[in-house]
Amino acid sequence: LYHCFGCGAGGSVLDWVMKTESVSLRRAYESLRGMLGGDVIGGKEPPVLQFVADVESEASRQTLLSQVVEFYHHTLLAAPEAQAYLAKRGLHHPELVSHFRLGFANRTLAYRLPPKKLKAGAVVRSQLQQLGVLRETGHEHFHGSLVVPVIGMDGIIGELYGRKISDGLKSGTPLHLYLPGQHRGVWNEAAMVASRSIILCESLIDALSFWVAGHRHVTCTYGVNGLTDDHLAAFKRHGVKQVLIAFDNDAAGNDGAVTVAARLVELGLEAWRVVFPQGMDANSYLCSVKEPEQEFGLLLDGAQLMNSTPLEPLVMEVNEEKASVVPVAEPVTTSSLAAGSLSGVVVERLDNGDIMIGLGAHQWRVRGIREAMRKGIGSTLKVNAQVLDKDSGVLFADTVDLLSSRSRYGYVRMAS
Numbered sequence: 001l002y003h004c005f006g007c008g009a010g011g012s013v014l015d016w017v018m019k020t021e022s023v024s025l026r027r028a029y030e031s032l033r034g035m036l037g038g039d040v041i042g043g044k045e046p047p048v049l050q051f052v053a054d055v056e057s058e059a060s061r062q063t064l065l066s067q068v069v070e071f072y073h074h075t076l077l078a079a080p081e082a083q084a085y086l087a088k089r090g091l092h093h094p095e096l097v098s099h100f101r102l103g104f105a106n107r108t109l110a111y112r113l114p115p116k117k118l119k120a121g122a123v124v125r126s127q128l129q130q131l132g133v134l135r136e137t138g139h140e141h142f143h144g145s146l147v148v149p150v151i152g153m154d155g156i157i158g159e160l161y162g163r164k165i166s167d168g169l170k171s172g173t174p175l176h177l178y179l180p181g182q183h184r185g186v187w188n189e190a191a192m193v194a195s196r197s198i199i200l201c202e203s204l205i206d207a208l209s210f211w212v213a214g215h216r217h218v219t220c221t222y223g224v225n226g227l228t229d230d231h232l233a234a235f236k237r238h239g240v241k242q243v244l245i246a247f248d249n250d251a252a253g254n255d256g257a258v259t260v261a262a263r264l265v266e267l268g269l270e271a272w273r274v275v276f277p278q279g280m281d282a283n284s285y286l287c288s289v290k291e292p293e294q295e296f297g298l299l300l301d302g303a304q305l306m307n308s309t310p311l312e313p314l315v316m317e318v319n320e321e322k323a324s325v326v327p328v329a330e331p332v333t334t335s336s337l338a339a340g341s342l343s344g345v346v347v348e349r350l351d352n353g354d355i356m357i358g359l360g361a362h363q364w365r366v367r368g369i370r371e372a373m374r375k376g377i378g379s380t381l382k383v384n385a386q387v388l389d390k391d392s393g394v395l396f397a398d399t400v401d402l403l404s405s406r407s408r409y410g411y412v413r414m415a416s
Contacts, residue, residue, distance in 0.1 A: 030111045061131065064124075065149075065157040068133050071112060072103025072147045079104045082146060085165040089205065090286045093212050100188075100208070101149055105142035105162065109133070132180040133160075142177055148204045150185040153193075158185020158230070159222075161204050176203070176223075183222045186230050191217045192238035194390045196346040196358040199274070199300070202226070202247045202256060206282035210246065213292035215300065217360060218246075224256025232267060241346040241358070244303050246274040248281040261306040272303040272343045303343035363388045379403070387415050 003010035009019065017028035076082045076097065082104035086092040096102065109128075114121035128134040135141055145162030152158060162177035169175075187207060192198055195217035201207040207220035219234075221227045224247060235243070243264050247253035261271035276285050276299065289295040346358035353370035356363070367384040386397040396415045401407035 026107075027111060030108055062155075062157060064127060064131060065133075065160075068109070068128070068131075069101055069103060069147075069149045069151075069157060069160075071109060072105055072142075073097075073101045074103075075106055075108065076102055076104035076146075079106055082106075082165060085146060088287075089209075089283055090292070091205075091208055091212055091283075096208060096212055101151065103147040103149070104165075105140050105145050105147055107140055107143045109140050110138070141179075145177060148187075148208075150187045152185050153189050156185065159183055161222075163205060178222065183226060183228055184230065186219060186234045188216075188219050189234050189238075191219060192234060192240055194361045196238075196240050197242040197244065197344045197360070198235070198240050199244045199246050200260070201282055202253060203281075206246065206248075209282040209286040210296060213286060213296040215293070215296055221260070224248075224252050225259070227260050227263060232263070235264075235269065236267065240269065241348070242270040242272065242344070244272045244274050244300060244343055245306070246276075246282055246299075249276040249278055253281070257306070270346075271306040273306050274299050274303045274343075300344055305343075361390045363390060385411065385415075 002016050014028050113124055142162035144166055145164050148161045149157050150159035160179050164175045199210055199218040201220040202224050204220050207218045210218040245257045247257045264271045286292055348356040355366040365386045369383045372381050381402040382399055385400050388395045400411040
């Protein structure tokens with residue numbers, strides 16, 4: 001406590017800081033907590049944001065955004081209200097928080113800026129306003145929100161997404177926030193490197209739900225109408241062949257899924273619809289089931305084919321006189337083949353006759369089946385089968401006789 005016998009002013013240490021530094025009660029509290037080490041996580045203090053040379057430069061923009069992302073990430077680790085929100089949504093997963101640099105905006109960003117009466121403080125505030133992190137009033141754009149950065153494979157931060165975590169908001173307050181301007185980047189693009197079958201959600205919260213449930217080959221749009229050219233370019237760049245559209249099962253989600261499927265088929269991709277129970281989305285489903293990995297797996301297995309791209313399979317016909325099998329001269333397309341497709345499984349026939357099968361992080365390649373079929377099916381049908389695990393880089397290859405149960409069993413045992 002303090003007391004001035006001259007003017008009669010007195011009070012606690014909070015009153016002293018408020019009086020001598022001309023700050024609010026909240027600012028005084030945060031300042032004192034920082035002095036006592038209350039903000040220290042793992043022995044590190046929260047970063048102090050510094051202004052950059054020119055925010056119009058992409059390099060400088062990235063530098064400043066990186067500082068913001070790290071500050072919000074640090075804040076989430078020390079915010080019990082944010083931790084409670086993640087737990088409520090079934091997303092309380094340490095690896096998830098760290099891997100995707102999840103953060104929380106609780107209106108303390110300004111406390112880690114140089115004083116605004118100094119030039120450095122005025123400049124960095126102006127730059128944060130240009131980015132959209134601060135509004136013209138000086139308030140944080142994402143205050144009260146879980147913050148999810150969209151970070152590309154090259155480390156570029158294309159977007160920040162904010163989701164309000166409080167239930168007691170004023171009527172009309174938006175629950176979902178983004179940086180101003182055009183959406184940039186693709187969340188979890190790295191998943192497309194490992195799998196040619198990708199789950200596409202309509203929101204980041206839903207995509208995080210699939211990830212927590214063990215299905216890591218997932219990304220998301222920016223809302224039902226938020227499929228961007230960046231998404232389509234990423235699909236093409238990484239050779240994605242199949243997209244499982246996991247939008248909400250409501251009117252908006254269903255209409256959005258149809259629109260997205262139409263754009264995907266124009267690119268030659270298969271579009272599948274993952275159907276949740278009526279009125280549910282991925283996150284509400286996550287919170288309602290006891291075995292998320294198994295239940296989400298069943299949903300993916302039961303996905304419905306919305307369309308199919310033209311197939312050119314190697315169709316065979318039987319010559320009864322010679323008891324052999326020969327290829328038809330003209331490849332044909334059949335609806336039965338399309339109906340036989342499986343969600344999550346991508347099958348391609350290469351120009352040399354090899355069959356390529358993608359199943360999650362596993363890539364299978366079957367060689368020699370065309371030659372074996374041309375020779376005719378007798379007592380053997382030997383092919384070379386390779387399986388590659390993209391995550392570990394481990395490759396197994398061996399010859400297997402498809403007509404021999406012993407050979408098939410031996411191959412499966414060794415490959416496993």
